[in-house]
Amino acid sequence: MINEFTDLKLSKNNLQSFIIRSEILKAISVAIPTFHGEVLDSGCGCMPYKELVLKNKLVKKYVGMDIDYGLNYSDVKPDILWDGLVMPFDDNHFDIVISTEVLEHIADPYQYLNEVKRVLKPGGSFFFTVPFLMSLHEVPHDYYRYTPYALDRIFNKVEFDTIKIKPMGGYHAAVAHMLGLWVNMFLWGNKKKLMRIVVQPIISILYKNDKPPLNFKKSTMIVGLAGTVRKPF
Numbered sequence: 001m002i003n004e005f006t007d008l009k010l011s012k013n014n015l016q017s018f019i020i021r022s023e024i025l026k027a028i029s030v031a032i033p034t035f036h037g038e039v040l041d042s043g044c045g046c047m048p049y050k051e052l053v054l055k056n057k058l059v060k061k062y063v064g065m066d067i068d069y070g071l072n073y074s075d076v077k078p079d080i081l082w083d084g085l086v087m088p089f090d091d092n093h094f095d096i097v098i099s100t101e102v103l104e105h106i107a108d109p110y111q112y113l114n115e116v117k118r119v120l121k122p123g124g125s126f127f128f129t130v131p132f133l134m135s136l137h138e139v140p141h142d143y144y145r146y147t148p149y150a151l152d153r154i155f156n157k158v159e160f161d162t163i164k165i166k167p168m169g170g171y172h173a174a175v176a177h178m179l180g181l182w183v184n185m186f187l188w189g190n191k192k193k194l195m196r197i198v199v200q201p202i203i204s205i206l207y208k209n210d211k212p213p214l215n216f217k218k219s220t221m222i223v224g225l226a227g228t229v230r231k232p233f
Contacts, residue, residue, distance in 0.1 A: 005048030010204055012196040015180030019207060020223055023168035024100055024129050027098030027226035028052065031127045034228075040119065042087070043102030044155070045052030053098075063094075075228055085111070089119045096120075098127040104134075104144045113158045120231040125128040126160070129226040133174050148216045148225055160229035172210035174202040177223050180228050 006025055010018045036058035041047060044064035053062050065080040065087070082088055088107055097116050106112040115128050128148050148165045155163050169177070180203055183195045213220045 001050075001077055002044040005046075006052060007026070010111070010200065011206075012200060013184075014186040015196065015199060018180060018203070019169060019173050020131060022207070023173065024226070025169060027129055027166070028098070028100065028127070030099075031226075032056050033229060035096045035127075037061075038063065038067060038093070039098065039120075040089075040094045042097055042099045042116065043105070044078050047099065049098075050094065059096075064067040080196060085115075087115045087119050091118055092109060092121045093119045095124050096119065096127065096226045097124070100129045101131060103128060103130050103146065105138060105141045107141075107153055109144070109145055110158060112124075113154065113160075117231050118162065122231055122233045123221065124231050125228050126231075127226075127228050129168065129224060131224045132222050133177055133224070135185055138170055148227060151225065151227070155229045158220040161232050162230040163227070164229070165225055165227035167212045167216070167220070167224075168226050170210050170212045171221045172206040173212075173223050176206035176210070179203055179206075 002223050004022055008018060008022055008025065014021075022101075029052065032053055033056060033146065034169040035053060035056050036162070038061045039059055040051070041064045041141055047064040050062055050064065053059055063080060064078045065082055067084045068081040080088060097120055097219070103109055103112070113126075120126065128153070132145055132147075134145070136142050151165055153162055179199050183192060183199050187195055213222065
């Protein structure tokens with residue numbers, strides 16, 4: 001069965017998601033070798049990265065958790081359902097917590113991140129990705145688009161340390177992503193059919209020539225952000 005999050009190939013049907021999913025896959029693939037012990041995938045959805053995580057032999061257990069009124073992925077069910085407020089785990093339980101494309105859907109990020117910190121072991125890490133350039137989705141539970149400066153401020157307030165925030169995609173990726181969203185999420189009928197043919201090779205060329213920014217200066221453009229923070233010892 002094809003995993004639409006990891007078996008990525010640009011097609012007319014995924015113009016709107018190919019760039020962001022490619023960038024998330026790059027980011028989590030870099031992070032996975034640092035994972036170990038018990039891993040909690042918080043906001044796991046259909047658990048698209050479970051197999052990748054478990055390929056790391058240092059990972060002893062993977063637990064997928066999602067909110068009890070989250071998206072319905074038919075035959076894929078999380079290991080744990082929760083109420084979105086208190087995670088059903090003891091303090092200092094997990095070595096790693098991951099949340100891909102979750103924080104923008106959390107109405108109170110401080111409350112959520114304090115729960116993440118509580119269930120992490122001292123020295124444990126939290127890996128995250130968030131969108132920066134994205135249409136409204138999972139409405140009405142789509143609350144934020146974060147800058148790196150906002151994330152740094154929040155993580156410091158929650159008292160995480162070793163904060164590392166990296167860009168996902170640059171200007172070329174951003175233009176390619178917007179073209180894909182425009183065609184597949186806005187156009188309809190014959191216009192969509194025609195523009196899919198026109199736009200697909202343009203998206204491919206733009207993405208092949210993309211270079212993520214080296215820093216977060218004025219006028220920097222990104223598709224999203226990824227990073228890790230650590231619970232202090």
